Amino acid sequence: MQRRVRLGLLIVLGLSGFAAVGACRRETPAAPEDTSATPSPSPASRPLTVAFVQVGAESAWRTAETRSIQTEAGKRPGIELKFFDAQQKQENQIRGLKSFVAQDVDVIVLAPVVETGWEPALREAKEAGIPVVLVDRGVNVTDESLYTTLIASDFVEEGRIAGRWLAEKTGGKCSIVELQGTVGAAPAIDRKKGFEEIIAQHPEMKIIKSQSGDFTRAGGKQVMEAFIKAEGRNIQAVYAHNDDMAIGAIQALKDAGMKPGQDVLVISIDAVRAAFEAMIAGELNATVECSPLFGPLLFDTIAKIVAGEPVPKKIINQDRLFEPHEAAALIDSREY
Numbered sequence: 001m002q003r004r005v006r007l008g009l010l011i012v013l014g015l016s017g018f019a020a021v022g023a024c025r026r027e028t029p030a031a032p033e034d035t036s037a038t039p040s041p042s043p044a045s046r047p048l049t050v051a052f053v054q055v056g057a058e059s060a061w062r063t064a065e066t067r068s069i070q071t072e073a074g075k076r077p078g079i080e081l082k083f084f085d086a087q088q089k090q091e092n093q094i095r096g097l098k099s100f101v102a103q104d105v106d107v108i109v110l111a112p113v114v115e116t117g118w119e120p121a122l123r124e125a126k127e128a129g130i131p132v133v134l135v136d137r138g139v140n141v142t143d144e145s146l147y148t149t150l151i152a153s154d155f156v157e158e159g160r161i162a163g164r165w166l167a168e169k170t171g172g173k174c175s176i177v178e179l180q181g182t183v184g185a186a187p188a189i190d191r192k193k194g195f196e197e198i199i200a201q202h203p204e205m206k207i208i209k210s211q212s213g214d215f216t217r218a219g220g221k222q223v224m225e226a227f228i229k230a231e232g233r234n235i236q237a238v239y240a241h242n243d244d245m246a247i248g249a250i251q252a253l254k255d256a257g258m259k260p261g262q263d264v265l266v267i268s269i270d271a272v273r274a275a276f277e278a279m280i281a282g283e284l285n286a287t288v289e290c291s292p293l294f295g296p297l298l299f300d301t302i303a304k305i306v307a308g309e310p311v312p313k314k315i316i317n318q319d320r321l322f323e324p325h326e327a328a329a330l331i332d333s334r335e336y
Ligand code: AHR
Pocket: 058, 059, 060, 061, 062, 136, 137, 187, 215, 241, 242, 243, 244, 269, 270, 290
């Protein structure tokens, strides 16, 4: 009965046919139909249930991502969005994911906090016939059929963009401290990789300290304080894997009597509004965009999946770099 309810729903949503639904839902052996039970609600009254397993609320970027997905869900008739905040813990995310499988939701959207350790939970979703869409971060699995598609930025390229900018600004000579994102997270791994790839071409660019600040402002400040204690004025540049950590580091530099943006170059990733404010204040030298505005593309993609239309295995956002000279003109048009 349940599958027929979904068909009715999809027609209401203007999404195409039942065969298509079968393409993304596991076909279960036909069970004898129970005609004695209370009549089921009309198909038209059943929403398409999309469950979003979010990392947490560690950064301004993250809350913008949540807002984008929730706002878009609210604009699409027939979508019911369930939301789970995992507070940056993979075990919570796995618990949330399994609970949504048990609830037999129609689609699961997962922003995985770390890359590894997903196979068993994703397999449960697959065996239940529930398509999983990864947003923002990828997973490291041997069986790629465990998820339907990944919608994300190219984090390696973001690291390269930051590295190229710093190489150009410093003439390829610089002592850098690096504030890494959450240990094991795709953006932390890839942003480090892309950045290192570029500075490897410049023998006089060196990362003198590197540690995780967990993508938070407080983490960035705390780690930067330790870097300043250890290296003091040897530090010529800060490369932070996100703006929140850069803003924490800027505070630590100011507390130590240094001038961020002048004595020490600061570059980070995300392009949140606070980064534009910091650039206008002359304290941040550049930020690389990583758009969290997944909502519209996510729900367009879900509509295709549910309709049985092919979707690419990876859908990659294009990112660019922003500098202080354009910050004032652009800040009011920033959506996050
Ligand atoms: O996965 C994207 C990263 O996660 C963002 O750069 C960061 O701000 C967030 O916490």
